[in-house]
Amino acid sequence: xxxxxxxxxxxxxxxxxxxxxxxxxxxxxxxxxxxxxxxxxxxxxxxxxxxxxxxxxxxxxxxxxxxxxxxxxxxxxxxxxxx
Amino acid sequence: xxxxxxxxxxxxxxxxxxxxxxxxxxxxxxxxxxxxxxxxxxxxxxxxxxxxxxxxxxxxxxxxxxxxxxxxxxxxxxxxxxxxxxxxxxxxxxxxxxxxxxxxxxxxxxxxxxxxxxxxxxxxxxxxxxxxxxxxxxxxxxxxxxxxx
Numbered sequence: 001x002x003x004x005x006x007x008x009x010x011x012x013x014x015x016x017x018x019x020x021x022x023x024x025x026x027x028x029x030x031x032x033x034x035x036x037x038x039x040x041x042x043x044x045x046x047x048x049x050x051x052x053x054x055x056x057x058x059x060x061x062x063x064x065x066x067x068x069x070x071x072x073x074x075x076x077x078x079x080x081x082x083x
Numbered sequence: 084x085x086x087x088x089x090x091x092x093x094x095x096x097x098x099x100x101x102x103x104x105x106x107x108x109x110x111x112x113x114x115x116x117x118x119x120x121x122x123x124x125x126x127x128x129x130x131x132x133x134x135x136x137x138x139x140x141x142x143x144x145x146x147x148x149x150x151x152x153x154x155x156x157x158x159x160x161x162x163x164x165x166x167x168x169x170x171x172x173x174x175x176x177x178x179x180x181x182x183x184x185x186x187x188x189x190x191x192x193x194x195x196x197x198x199x200x201x202x203x204x205x206x207x208x209x210x211x212x213x214x215x216x217x218x219x220x221x222x223x224x225x226x227x228x229x230x231x232x
Contacts (some may be wrong), residue, residue: 039174039225040226041174041203041226043174043201044200044201044202044203047200047201048198048200060200060201063201
């Protein structure tokens with residue numbers, strides 16, 4: 001399942017990367033804020049895009065579960081399984 | 084919360100308060116107005132011999148009515164005190180200007196909420212002049228965070 005989520009998540013993240021961060025820098029281990037330099041407001045945009053793309057709802061207190069690519073995939077999988 | 088209370092909770096004061104009155108407010112929408120006083124200091128320098136309201140001031144006015152005032156209303160049940168420990172910051176504005184605003188002109192700002200989630204408020208904001216002509220429109224967003232979080 002995560003094989004399908006990863007490329008989709010990567011495409012969602014790409015437009016929010018700062019100009020000086022290469023999209024190739026995205027990996028499973030990437031921390032969105034500290035590694036990829038995505039600011040906190042773009043993090044919100046990513047969460048909203050993820051909700052739309054996967055048709056899931058992420059609660060306000062779950063934002064901190066999306067700190068890394070890996071953790072985001074786990075959260076998306078969990079949401080998809082619970083549907 | 085009354086419309087007057089919203090204005091009284093704004094964290095701005097002269098010479099940087101650009102809200103006279105809020106006239107409509109709901110969970111998704113806010114409308115308010117402001118009249119630019121010809122004695123405002125920035126007219127002395129923008130421009131020399133030709134006073135026009137600076138675009139950044141128009142953006143500030145749109146932000147104060149369209150984002151901050153709306154946010155104060157939406158957070159009315161939270162301990163959201165911008166004169167205390169709560170925070171507000173502009174993060175994005177994508178604006179287009181159509182008409183100049185001259186001294187003593189009254190402008191109306193209308194804002195329609197796109198979303199307010201994870202402390203980020205994003206809204207479509209328009210500014211109209213007294214003849215109801217579009218002065219500026221854009222998509223604005225800001226972070227509004229109550230102090231207890």
